[in-house]
Amino acid sequence: MRLGRRLAVAVCTLVVASGTAGPALAQDPAPSTLQVHAPPQRADVTVAAEVALAGEDGSPVAGATVLVERRVDGSWGSPVSLVTDADGRASLDVRLARDADDNVLRASYDGDAGHAASATGPVRLRLEKRSTRLRVSGPGRVVDERRVTVEVRWQTLGGLGVSGPVNLFRRDRGGDWRPAARVRTGEQGWAAITVRPRVDTRWKARARPLDWVTGDRSGVHRVDNVPPGDPVRLPDGAPRPRIELPAQPHAKGRGPHAVVTRVPGAVWRQMTGRTWHRGCPVGRASLRLLRINYWDYHGYRRRGELVAHADAVGQLAGALEELHRKHLPLRSLYREDRFGWSDRLHGADDYRSMAAGNSSAFNCRGVVGRPSTLSPHSYGRSFDVNTWENPYRSAQGTVPNEWWMSHSHARVAWRSTTHAVVQVMARHGLRWTYGTGDTQHFDAGGGPARMVSRWSLCGGVVCD
Structure with a gap:
């Protein structure tokens, strides 16, 4: 009798244990990896920026929605929604800007039941620099006391204007090179200054590299200062003074100005x-x-x-x-x-x-x-x-x-x-x-x- 009672309790305990157990715990989503990549390209050219989404084992995550944002003038723009293909990839056409800070993307994926959310953080797309040519030009002569315009032109070898700072240098006859002006070329790559040199001068310019172009140094441009009056022409046999004096200061004001x-x-x-x-x-x-x-x-x-x-x-x-x-x-x-x-x-x-x-x-x-x-x-x-x-x-x-x-x-x-x-x-x-x-x-x-x-x-x- 006692043996039968023990057997009945054991069978009851087994039934209760198996009948009251809760559901099994769900597994955590597997980690995912999100990447953004684009081949190096020159500014003003459209490039395909590729988004790649993969699981923990590297297998592609297909059909996933990925949001891509671009930073312009320091602010993030509205996100663009992309859906990955069977290879876990999607692409976005991006026209590269000349300012490297405007070629920054970031992507995010909210995740799903099988894959955890992921994001890239800011990704800077690489720019290939264009080669440039810097030139200084203008009239080759100026009549003394009049003004002359010295021009600076900065362009790519393909003829695109380069907008940016350019340092202009000047050398007066008998002197050394010295800074003359810092100008900024416009969208057409052109800038100019107007000067009244009063002596023969030489001009050259230097531009440092920008995000999208190389720098350059110009050749030397010569501006000869010519007299406004007729020089004295002396006979060939006439003796010259034994003492040579330095030229006196340039005239002041108009006319004699006594x-x-x-x-x-x-x-x-x-x-x-x-x-x-x-x-x-x-x-x-x-x-x-x-x-x-x-x-x-x-x-x-x-x-x-x-x-x-x-x-x-x-x-x-x-x-x-x-x-x-x-x-x-x-x-x-x-x-x-x-x-x-x-x-x-x-x-x-x-x-x-x-x-x-x-x-x-x-x-x-x-x-x-x-x-x-x-x-x-x-x-x-x-x-x-x-x-x-x-x-x-x-x-x-x-x-x-x-x-x-x-x-x-x-x-x-x-x-x-x-x-x-x-x-x-x-x-x-x-x-x-x-x-x-x-x-x-x-x-x-x-x-x-x-x-x-x-x-x-x-x-x-x-x-x-």
Whole structure:
């Protein structure tokens, strides 16, 4: 009886255990792998971006919906829905942009009962760089004081314009290369700057690589600065000055642009001990500084200066203004203190000034060849013009050369009162006092009575 009861309990327990067991647990979806790939290609070309979805064992996941997004200007665009084929693949046509940041895709898969969700993260499609050519061009010459446009053109070898920053470099005649401008080419690959160079210049450009193109360096473009006036043409046999002066600054303003001021402190310090010293018949208060534009022998407009007596500076300015209007040139117009002290003259070195062909006015010194006699230039009312081509017969001989004493020139050397320069001077009260004895010398009217009889004061010798 006890054995039967135990057997019945065992059978009941087995039935309950098998009848009350819950359903089996579902398995987790298998991991999946999502990839985006496209072959390298140049910008502005459409490429097929391929999406591949595979299971854990590498088997393709077919019929799955994959969302693909593209980033443009830093923001993700609306997703595009793709369905994988039997090979677990789908493709999307993408026109590659020139900016690499706009060629970024990402894909996502939400998963299904058998495969877990997956995503790629940002994937940058590779760009093949196009080769480029950078050129600098423009006119090959510019008339001085006028403007010229220097152009930059950056293109692919296929002719597409490249938009981007370009560094432009400039070298002035006799100088080194230096940065000139940073320009940005437009969609057509073109940019330009307008300059007024005033000297011969050379130009070149450099562009660094961009995402879609290589960089390049241009060749050198030359822009010659040509004079606005007619250069002086001297006879082949004419001697050249023994001293060559640097060109003075470019003209300032339009026309002669004459400016008369009292002698500034800095100028007076340069004059003292050269063109002025103790014992001179005039002082700083009686003198004026004239700055004025003139035409030089090369056909360019320069800005020179001279010091003259306050009573005469207006006449000198008027004469120089007319010389400018008539394009009658000067070699240079430096103050004579530039040439230093001369023991022979007891003033600034007029020998050096003449050897350079310089034109000048005030210089408290002795007469050339007769230093014990005070020169008319000591009063600031005398003006020597184009001294190399217009010599002076001194007591010790003709200076600065003898060749020009027997020659004339329609624009720069005169041997009679009919010459254009002599007539201009006369119209402004500047006398050609000594004629062919001192061809360079002119005197303003007025001044001390003792200046009227210079010929007798100098013992019958020209008194420059």
